[in-house]
Every structure is written in C-alpha cells, then in structure tokens.
Amino acid sequence: MAVVFQKTKGLTDTPFHYCPGCTHGIVHRLVAEVMEELGVLDKAIGVAPVGCAVFAYEYFNCDMQEAAHGRAPAVATGIKRVHPDKIVFTYQGDGDLAAIGTAETVHAAARGENITVIFINNAIYGMTGGQMAPTSLIGQETLTTPYGRKPENNGYPIKMCEMLSTLEGASYIERVSVYDVKHVLNAKKAIKNAFTAQINKKGFSMIEVLSSCPTNWGMSPNEALKWIKDKMEPYYPLGVYKNTLEEVKQNG
Amino acid sequence: MAKVLMKGNEALAEAAIQAGCRHYFGYPITPQNEVTAYMAKRMPEVGGVFLQAESEVSAINMVYGAGGAGARVLITSSSPGISLMQEGISYIAGAEVPCVIANIMRGGPGLGGIQPSQSDYFQATKGGGHGDYKLIVLAPSTIQEMAELVQQAFHIADKYRNPVMILGDGMLGQMMEPVDFDILKKEENKIEEKPWATTGMGTRSKRNIINSLELDPQVLEKHNIEIFKKYQKAAKEEVRYEMTDCEEAEIILVAYGTIARVAKNAIELAKRENIKVGLIRPISLWPFPEEPFKKTRDHVKAYLTIEMSMGQMVEDVKLAVNGQKEVHFYGRVGGMVPEPMAILEEIKKIRGKK
Amino acid sequence: MDEKIIFAGFGGQGIMSMGLIMSYAGMMDGKNVSWLPSYGPEMRGGTANCHVTISDEPVGSPIINEATVVVAMNRPSLEKYEKYIVPGGKLFINTSLIEKKAERKDIEIYEIAANDIANELGNLKIANMVILGALVRATNITKFESVLKALVEVLGPSKEHLVSINEKALKKGSELIENLNDKQKSHLE
Ligand SMILES: Cc1ncc(C[n+]2csc(CCOP(=O)(O)OP(=O)(O)O)c2C)c(N)n1
Ligand code: SF4
Numbered sequence: 001m002a003v004v005f006q007k008t009k010g011l012t013d014t015p016f017h018y019c020p021g022c023t024h025g026i027v028h029r030l031v032a033e034v035m036e037e038l039g040v041l042d043k044a045i046g047v048a049p050v051g052c053a054v055f056a057y058e059y060f061n062c063d064m065q066e067a068a069h070g071r072a073p074a075v076a077t078g079i080k081r082v083h084p085d086k087i088v089f090t091y092q093g094d095g096d097l098a099a100i101g102t103a104e105t106v107h108a109a110a111r112g113e114n115i116t117v118i119f120i121n122n123a124i125y126g127m128t129g130g131q132m133a134p135t136s137l138i139g140q141e142t143l144t145t146p147y148g149r150k151p152e153n154n155g156y157p158i159k160m161c162e163m164l165s166t167l168e169g170a171s172y173i174e175r176v177s178v179y180d181v182k183h184v185l186n187a188k189k190a191i192k193n194a195f196t197a198q199i200n201k202k203g204f205s206m207i208e209v210l211s212s213c214p215t216n217w218g219m220s221p222n223e224a225l226k227w228i229k230d231k232m233e234p235y236y237p238l239g240v241y242k243n244t245l246e247e248v249k250q251n252g
Numbered sequence: 253m254a255k256v257l258m259k260g261n262e263a264l265a266e267a268a269i270q271a272g273c274r275h276y277f278g279y280p281i282t283p284q285n286e287v288t289a290y291m292a293k294r295m296p297e298v299g300g301v302f303l304q305a306e307s308e309v310s311a312i313n314m315v316y317g318a319g320g321a322g323a324r325v326l327i328t329s330s331s332p333g334i335s336l337m338q339e340g341i342s343y344i345a346g347a348e349v350p351c352v353i354a355n356i357m358r359g360g361p362g363l364g365g366i367q368p369s370q371s372d373y374f375q376a377t378k379g380g381g382h383g384d385y386k387l388i389v390l391a392p393s394t395i396q397e398m399a400e401l402v403q404q405a406f407h408i409a410d411k412y413r414n415p416v417m418i419l420g421d422g423m424l425g426q427m428m429e430p431v432d433f434d435i436l437k438k439e440e441n442k443i444e445e446k447p448w449a450t451t452g453m454g455t456r457s458k459r460n461i462i463n464s465l466e467l468d469p470q471v472l473e474k475h476n477i478e479i480f481k482k483y484q485k486a487a488k489e490e491v492r493y494e495m496t497d498c499e500e501a502e503i504i505l506v507a508y509g510t511i512a513r514v515a516k517n518a519i520e521l522a523k524r525e526n527i528k529v530g531l532i533r534p535i536s537l538w539p540f541p542e543e544p545f546k547k548t549r550d551h552v553k554a555y556l557t558i559e560m561s562m563g564q565m566v567e568d569v570k571l572a573v574n575g576q577k578e579v580h581f582y583g584r585v586g587g588m589v590p591e592p593m594a595i596l597e598e599i600k601k602i603r604g605k606k
Numbered sequence: 607m608d609e610k611i612i613f614a615g616f617g618g619q620g621i622m623s624m625g626l627i628m629s630y631a632g633m634m635d636g637k638n639v640s641w642l643p644s645y646g647p648e649m650r651g652g653t654a655n656c657h658v659t660i661s662d663e664p665v666g667s668p669i670i671n672e673a674t675v676v677v678a679m680n681r682p683s684l685e686k687y688e689k690y691i692v693p694g695g696k697l698f699i700n701t702s703l704i705e706k707k708a709e710r711k712d713i714e715i716y717e718i719a720a721n722d723i724a725n726e727l728g729n730l731k732i733a734n735m736v737i738l739g740a741l742v743r744a745t746n747i748t749k750f751e752s753v754l755k756a757l758v759e760v761l762g763p764s765k766e767h768l769v770s771i772n773e774k775a776l777k778k779g780s781e782l783i784e785n786l787n788d789k790q791k792s793h794l795e
C-alpha cells in the first residue's frame with residue numbers, strides 16, 4: 001500500500017476540531033508541509049485569527065500568537081518588526097480579513113510588510129453560525145441574509161486578491177482552491193511561493209484559498225466542494241494576481 | 253398577541269421593533285447572534301433597516317449617524333464587540349445622541365469565552381470610553397423584563413438624549429421564557445419630535461449640528477456640566493430595583509440579572525433551614541439604587557453581593573452601605589455560574605462570624 | 607408543581623426540540639416555564655443539553671442543579687446527570703445507545719430502546735419523540751394534548767410534513783408506559 005498521507009512535522013498531534021469535510025484542515029496541512037519543506041519551522045511565528053481557525057495555535061507546530069478579531073496583520077507586523085529575520089504568517093477567515101480587519105490587511109499590504117497571509121475564503125462566517133461574509137455571493141442565503149444577499153442592501157462581494165494586487169507593497173498574491181487533488185497540489189505550490197517571497201524579503205504575500213463550509217452552507221462535504229467549483233470560482237477567478245518573484249516568473 | 257415563547261435575544265429584538273426602532277446595526281458575535289438573525293428577517297417585514305456592518309467600530313458609528321439623524325436605533329453585541337465600540341459610545345454621549353446598546357455579556361478578558369458573565373459591569377456603569385459621561389444601564393432578569401426594559405430604554409434614551417445600555421448575559425440571551433408583548437406600556441413607544449436632529453434644514457432657519465468637539469475649555473466645561481445636570485435628573489427619576497423578603501432578613505443578598513434568580517433559589521434553600529435571607533436586585537445599575545440599602549442597613553447583619561465577576565458591583569454596594577455594615581462578596585467567572593448551594597454556604601459562613 | 611427536567615445527548619439527537627416542546631406544552635397548560643440550552647459554535651458533534659423548568663411559581667434560576675427528571679439519550683449524559691436527580695425523581699435512558707445500567711436505587715428508572723423503536727417506525731430521527739411521549743405519560747407534567755399541539759408549533763410550517771411521524775412516535779412512547787403492567791410498575795419504584 002502506498003503512503004498517501006504522511007504526517008508533517010509542521011503540525012502538532014492535537015486532533016482538528018473542524019467539522020467533517022471542512023477544508024480548513026487541508027489548508028492547515030499544506031501550510032505546515034510548506035514550512036517543513038522550506039525548513040523554517042524553527043523560525044516561524046504564526047498568528048491565529050478569530051474564526052473557526054481560532055485554535056490554529058494548537059495545531060501549527062511553531063510559535064504562535066492569538067490575535068483579536070481582524071487584527072492579525074497588525075499583530076504580525078509587530079512580531080516581524082521585532083524579528084525581521086523570522087518567518088511570520090497569519091491565517092485568517094474572510095470575516096476576519098475582509099470585514100473587521102480590512103484596514104489592517106490593506107495597510108499591511110500597502111506597507112509591504114514582509115509577512116505571509118493565508119486567507120480562507122469560505123463565503124460565510126463559520127464560527128458564529130453562518131452569517132453573511134464580505135465574500136458571500138450575490139443571492140447567497142445566510143443567517144443575516146435570509147432573503148439572499150442583495151446588492152441594494154449588502155453591496156457586492158469583495159475580491160481581495162484583485163484589490164491588494166494594485167498596491168505597490170504586495171509582492172505575491174494568488175487565488176487558489178482545494179476542491180480536488182489537482183487544485184490542492186497547486187494551492188501548495190502557491191503557498192510555497194508566498195513563503196519564498198517572504199524569505200527573499202520581497203514584501204507582503206497573500207494566498208486566498210476558496211474553501212468550503214459544509215456545515216453553514218447546509219451541504220454535504222462533496223456538494224460543498226462542487227459549490228466552490230460551480231459557484232465561487234466563476235466570481236473569484238483562480239490565478240496569480242501579483243508576482244515579483246523572479247524564479248516563479250521564469251518557471252511559470 | 254398572546255404569550256409567546258422566545259429567547260432573550262429575540263425578545264430584545266422584537267421589543268425594539270415594537271418600540272418603533274426601525275434601524276439596527278450589528279456585527280455577529282456569540283452569544284447575541286439571534287438578535288442579528290431576528291433583525292435580518294424582521295426588519296424588512298416592517299420596512300426597517302437591518303445592516304450587518306463590517307465591524308463593531310463601524311456599527312456603532314452607523315448608530316451615531318442614525319441616532320443623530322433622529323431615528324430610534326439599536327445596536328447589540330457581546331463583550332469583545334462592546335469594547336470595540338467604546339470610542340463611538342463616548343462620541344455619542346458627548347454629542348448627546350440617543351440610542352440603545354445591548355451587551356449580552358460573555359467571559360473575558362480578551363477573547364475569553366462565550367459562556368455567561370457579568371464582568372463588564374465596570375465598563376458599563378463607570379464609563380468605558382474616554383471623558384466624563386454615563387450610560388443609563390438597565391439589567392433585566394427575565395425575558396419578560398427584557399422586553400419591558402428595552403421599551404423603556406428607548407424612551408429614556410430620547411428623554412435624556414443619552415445612550416442607554418441593556419446589560420444582560422449569555423444565559424439571558426439564550427434562554428426561552430414566555431413573553432407577553434400586550435402588557436407593555438404602549439405610550440412609551442410614542443416617538444416625540446426631535447427638533448435637534450439632522451434631518452436636512454427644510455424650512456428650518458437654524459442649522460442642526462451633531463458634534464462633540466469644543467476647543468474652548470470654558471464652553472466645553474459648560475457642556476460637561478449641562479450633561480451632568482441630565483445625569484442628576486436621571487439619578488432621581490430612573491432608579492429601578494426590586495426587594496424580596498428584606499424586612500426581616502438577617503442577611504441580604506445583592507444580585508442583578510440572571511444571578512438574582514439564582515439568589516432567589518438560595519433564599520429558598522435558606523428558608524428550609526430557617527435562615528432569613530432577603531434580596532436586593534438593582535434593575536438600574538446606573539443610577540445605582542441606594543434607597544434599598546438605606547432602608548435595610550439598620551436591621552440587617554450583613555450584605556452578600558453575588559456576581560459572575562471577580563467583584564465589580566460590590567463596590568457600588570459598599571458605597572451605598574457606606575461602611576455601616578459588612579459587605580461580602582461571592583463570585584464565579586469565566587462562564588461559571590454561582591450555585592444556590594454555594595451561596596447558602598457563604599451565607600452560613602457570614603452568620604458564623606461574630 | 608415545580609418540575610425540573612434535564613434533556614441531554616449528542617448534538618443532532620433532537621435534544622433541544624424535546625425541551626422546546628415540553629416548554630411550549632407547559633406554557634399552553636398555563637404554567638411558568640423556562641428553557642435554557644447549552645450553546646456554542648456550531649462545530650464538532652459535541653454534547654448538547656437543555657434545562658426545562660415547568661412550575662406553578664415564577665421560575666427562579668433557569669439552571670437546574672437538582673432535577674426531578676433526567677433524559678439521557680447517550681452514555682456521557684447518563685454518567686453526568688444521574689447524580690443530579692432528586693430522590694424519587696425519574697430517569698429515562700435510551701438503551702439503544704446506552705448499555706450501562708443506572709446506579710441509583712432511589713429513583714424511578716425507565717429504559718427505552720428509543721433508536722430501535724424509531725427505526726421500526728421508519729425514521730431514526732424521532733427517537734427523541736419516543737422518549738418524550740413516554741416521559742409525558744409517566745410524569746403527567748403536561749397534558750398529552752398540549753404536547754401534540756406544541757409539536758406542531760415547534761416544527762413550524764416548513765416542517766409540517768413531519769408532524770404525523772413525530773406524533774406517531776410520541777404516541778408509541780406513551781403506549782410503552784401504558785402497557786407497563788402493575789407488577790413492572792411496582793418494580794420500578
Ligand atoms: C470584536 C469581535 N466581534 C465579533 C466576534 C465574533 N466572531 C468570532 S469569529 C467571527 C467571524 C468568523 O468568520 P470568518 O473570519 O469568515 O472565519 P470562519 O469561521 O468562516 O473560518 C466573528 C464575527 C469576535 N470574536 N470579536
Ligand atoms: S463551521 Fe464551517 S468553516 Fe467552521 S469548521 Fe465547520 S465547516 Fe469548517
């Protein structure tokens with residue numbers, strides 16, 4: 001039997017608390033594997049968000065700080081300014097990063113803060129039970145948009161990659177997904193690029209991962225993966241939005 | 253409408269709507285999420301506005317705008333979110349804008365937990381934001397009372413042009429009890445003219461300005477003194493409390509909100525052992541009721557304050573008792589709730605003392 | 607009357623609705639009621655419980671430290687709440703999921719294979735109603751008709767199609783108690 005799944009040193013032994021079929025777990029593993037492969041676990045300092053990933057500090061096998069809701073990029077900035085040679089990353093949901101923490105996100109990028117942001121876009125507030133997120137799609141029914149998200153009342157979903165890629169300080173910005181094996185592998189490559197940008201002191205890097213929340217979408221795990229592909233991806237096109245990494249440019 | 257079974261959070265929302273509130277700004281946080289969900293459904297039905305803000309900082313400033321523009325406006329959150337609002341609340345009080353703010357408290361400090369707590373008492377009653385200002389703070393202990401106090405809160409907010417806070421805890425927000433909306437005082441729902449509001453000048457000759465900036469210290473001092481005259485009036489007219497079994501009591505418990513209900517169970521336990529225990533339940537936390545302490549401090553042996561905090565309201569109790577009798581404290585924190593048995597033990601300890 | 611009932615089990619077993627239906631029924635009977643759920647983020651298949659008080663007097667603390675009735679739908683619930691029951695109180699055990707026996711000798715114990723019965727009735731999800739039906743018949747805390755009315759209320763228009771199957775389960779539970787012969791009944795005491 002082939003080894004399909006080998007445990008990475010980047011994760012602790014604490015079992016994940018995520019719902020069955022939630023893609024938070026997959027992304028945790030990718031980030032952990034990348035840190036292990038890049039050999040930065042001993043000098044990585046992570047910042048956990050407020051959201052379903054609030055317990056990320058239990059899972060990543062490196063030093064961690066827990067931030068207030070939305071403030072992770074500011075906390076990471078503080079850490080990075082104390083330890084410019086360490087690898088600093090945040091792991092944030094859409095509510096955390098693109099609603100309450102928009103200012104912190106935008107300004108960390110604008111400053112070219114040399115940190116890596118892992119952004120879980122699941123189009124919902126998972127932890128609080130399924131309210132509208134800034135990234136919820138038009139028409140999407142949530143606890144706080146019981147009649148569907150309407151532009152007249154709730155405006156339009158925010159495309160963070162597109163927005164941030166206009167900022168000089170951003171070095172590497174890519175949107176990926178994890179709804180099948182091919183995309184998972186690609187997501188890992190993207191995360192590696194983002195960390196590499198930081199190691200090369202290029203400035204702010206962010207990987208947006210289109211993710212699922214079967215629980216609050218009211219779907220089976222498989223239906224949820226399909227929903228990412230069919231509903232989210234058309235609005236949030238995958239791809240590299242900003243790249244100042246020479247090697248990646250050459251290798252494609 | 254007959255009696256309906258409702259969560260505290262839902263009753264809070266419905267009472268606001270019945271009080272004429274048509275503007276609600278919020279941001280999700282446990283354990284008050286049912287308010288946002290209820291408003292999201294209900295506001296469109298009554299032609300009102302429900303808006304999920306991008307943060308509590310933003311939400312409270314929407315309230316500042318809407319309240320200044322003359323609307324009856326509600327905002328709700330739980331402890332961490334209320335902390336974020338403190339800047340806005342200070343501006344609202346400074347600019348004399350009426351609004352109702354509900355804090356369905358959870359355990360802190362920091363991110364803390366999501367289980368019930370009363371550890372924001374200081375923040376609610378002693379300021380919280382910068383500057384000299386006060387919130388009028390009301391603490392319901394049943395779902396029916398939640399509905400009643402929310403209605404009164406809108407009335408009081410308009411009367412004093414000041415923010416009023418409903419201080420509840422996660423238990424009160426989450427639990428269900430029957431509510432009768434028919435017995436609420438409807439006259440308090442009448443919204444009086446707000447000639448000071450920014451409605452657009454229309455035929456008005458004077459401009460209306462909602463503002464808390466004043467660079468001239470003399471004028472700013474006068475403004476502060478004017479605001480405090482309102483507070484003096486409120487301190488006379490808005491005191492609310494309940495006294496139970498106090499006349500013959502040897503020991504009087506002091507507790508507010510849901511913990512007052514736990515205290516009542518403790519009183520029952522004490523009765524079984526022939527210990528006479530009473531209860532003072534402050535309903536307005538600011539203005540804090542001093543009356544019931546004046547009435548009882550001559551005959552009672554001691555007071556025992558019970559809170560879901562490390563000891564906050566107990567300071568006001570001590571001020572009211574003014575050193576004339578012992579004031580004891582028993583608290584549980586972090587989402588733990590005092591148990592009636594444990595309270596009885598405390599009562600016995602106090603009795604045992606000389 | 608001052609009944610304090612704790613319902614406990616896994617999330618997804620319909621623990622909250624059992625308590626809600628009891629509370630509605632109590633309210634319809636003109637009693638004072640309160641319903642207090644455990645709450646938390648909608649994650650993990652964790653445990654759930656709710657505390658229901660039905661009383662002639664206004665309800666004091668909604669938290670139940672001494673229960674007159676406990677419903678244990680899974681093993682952790684039995685282990686946790688058996689000791690909460692006052693002497694002479696009643697304990698309902700879902701034996702489909704709990705092999706362990708209750709330890710107390712000073713309470714009335716009702717063992718009901720609720721999941722199996724629900725399966726026979728064609729829907730595992732109504733195991734909670736089987737127990738609730740038994741509880742109402744055995745305790746007479748509320749009128750059975752009130753429970754049937756409360757069921758309609760709690761399910762609401764969107765789940766109206768589920769009323770009849772749930773009713774069937776309630777009645778089945780009730781019959782289980784009625785069919786206990788006197789000898790079994792005395793055995794229970
Ligand atoms: C100041 C403050 N406001 C609100 C909350 C409540 N809260 C916790 S998580 C969360 C949103 C989580 O959504 P998201 O960031 O999208 O993460 P997800 O759970 O979907 O992964 C909110 C609003 C809080 N903890 N602090
Ligand atoms: S609520 Fe959604 S985002 Fe949170 S753990 Fe469950 S599936 Fe994942």
Ligand SMILES: [Mg+2]
Nearest residue numbers: 093094124126
């Ligand atoms: Mg999210």
